[in-house]
Amino acid sequence: MTVPLEPFGKARGERADAARNRERLLAAAREMIAEQGTAQVTMDGLAERAGLGKGTVFRRFGSRAGIFQALLDDDERRFQERVLSGPPPLGPGAGPADRLIAYGSARIPFLLEHHAIARAAVDRALPVPAGAASMTQPHIRVLLGLAGLPPDRVYGLSVQLTAALEGPLLLYLAQDEIPAPPAPDDPDPLVDGWRFLVERLLAD
Amino acid sequence: MTVPLEPFGKARGERADAARNRERLLAAAREMIAEQGTAQVTMDGLAERAGLGKGTVFRRFGSRAGIFQALLDDDERRFQERVLSGPPPLGPGAGPADRLIAYGSARIPFLLEHHAIARAAVDRALPVPAGAASMTQPHIRVLLGLAGLPPDRVYGLSVQLTAALEGPLLLYLAQDEIPAPPAPDDPDPLVDGWRFLVERLLAD
DNA sequence: ACAATAAGCGGGGTAAAGTCCGTTTAGAGT
DNA sequence: ACTCTAAACGGACTTTACCCCGCTTATTGT
Structure with a gap:
């Protein structure tokens, strides 16, 4: 009888890579805001900076405002x-x-x-x-x-x-x-x- | 000594064609909103409907919100x-x-x-x-x-x-x-x- | 280990906002 | 009427948000 031992604190079905990428994107966004302000944060730029595809950004946050x-x-x-x-x-x-x-x-x-x-x-x-x-x-x-x-x-x-x-x-x-x-x-x-x-x- | 006799009520330097086109654009916008709601009002669509170029729309109103x-x-x-x-x-x-x-x-x-x-x-x-x-x-x-x-x-x-x-x-x-x-x-x-x-x- | 599968990924595609600049024209002065 | 010039015009161009869908991979059950 194996108890799954959910670490608790991360959303139920979120895959490990998805969580990692979300963190990456948020970190990249913070950097870009600090460096150049919110207006310069573009979806393409953010994706590139985080080393991910643009589709991933939208999957995570739904829209620009979502970020x-x-x-x-x-x-x-x-x-x-x-x-x-x-x-x-x-x-x-x-x-x-x-x-x-x-x-x-x-x-x-x-x-x-x-x-x-x-x-x-x-x-x-x-x-x-x-x-x-x-x-x-x-x-x-x-x-x-x-x-x-x-x-x-x-x-x-x-x-x-x-x-x-x-x-x-x-x-x-x-x-x-x-x-x-x-x-x-x-x-x-x-x-x-x-x-x-x-x-x-x-x-x- | 000629007194200009500004008709008063229209902005000083606005040319007649500019005023006419502004009215056309506003009328077209009202129509589009009434028919399909604000979300469907696009700058290209508006320009086309008013029979004008897109550049004119932006010259008049500066931005979509400006309309x-x-x-x-x-x-x-x-x-x-x-x-x-x-x-x-x-x-x-x-x-x-x-x-x-x-x-x-x-x-x-x-x-x-x-x-x-x-x-x-x-x-x-x-x-x-x-x-x-x-x-x-x-x-x-x-x-x-x-x-x-x-x-x-x-x-x-x-x-x-x-x-x-x-x-x-x-x-x-x-x-x-x-x-x-x-x-x-x-x-x-x-x-x-x-x-x-x-x-x-x-x-x- | 391995297979099955659901979730995640990527990047090319679309549509719409906003810019630029060469062309046209209204309106003032003569 | 004619000229001159500042203003207005138009539409091609650029940028950016957002969509789509075939491919990849983490995870789970055996």
Whole structure:
């Protein structure tokens, strides 16, 4: 009776060579972005750099935007862990208002750091910058519910707050408009605005 | 002493043939969208339909997204007039809170009607869905100022509220998720959410 | 070991966006 | 009317995302 002993952590049916190639492609993509920016990442160029065929790139990621989403997901997973099981107030243990504020305060710098990649992951074909971003809205929804807002408003507000939080960095702020955080612990106007918005919204 | 007598209303240096061709292209685009949807509008197809060369299309609109922005601008101008000189509370004459709410209540159906075109006008190359949308954020900023919010918060909040208002329809809602307004004067959850958000934000 | 097979791979092919530059023409001045 | 010039035009060309499908290979069961 042989127990397969799945190493756990890699997708069930993924073949070893496929996993290896995916890593190669992601690494190559990171290099190209670091060297020349997201705009210069072409599917042919990426394939060549990784020493693979173009078909393989599409098999892995589906589309150009998919590559950037995969890169985001990587970092996003770590971010998610801080939210789900890190110390409060970002993690569990604080009140919903504090957690909402903490979420925005962590999310905004995260998106700032990943701004170039996040923008490149937006694609007119699919509705949501997938993977990563899909965490923000459910999380906000849960916290709004815990905060005691009228239940029939919670979903709609979670959509609008998600847009308020991520929209500026995905849609409305140009690259050079992005406020460089002057000092590490300086007040960031976006973070302040978010805090103000949440405090007012949840004020009894 | 000859006075040129500019007819006023058409851009200064635009040649008559250029204006005529722009109209032709916009008309052709509208037809194609009505018949087959935005996805089927190709630059070659559009040029051929309008009986023009492809170079002309790009000279006029710069990019594919530019066409949809031009289509939006057309309707947007009319919308803007209602805001700038129509009856209150959408137009001038009401208090800032009422005007903000009225703006959202008018803006959301407007974007719903134009959803397909508005989405097609979003492009990864440029920061803002140009033209049209550029009106929302300044307008909100002015009203927030009039409402007496702390001046150093007004700009940031206007960015976030703009995203809260338009983001859902541009980014986060898929085509088939769009809630069809059940009856003409039924409560729209998006509008209600907006009202709730603004009321809470401006509550003294 | 070996065979069977499902998954992965590769690169040529297609379609559509965007560029370039030689040609044409509207409109102003005379 | 005629000339002149800046603007507009057109379509071939380039680049790039994305598709297709015959070939290769990792994996599993015997």
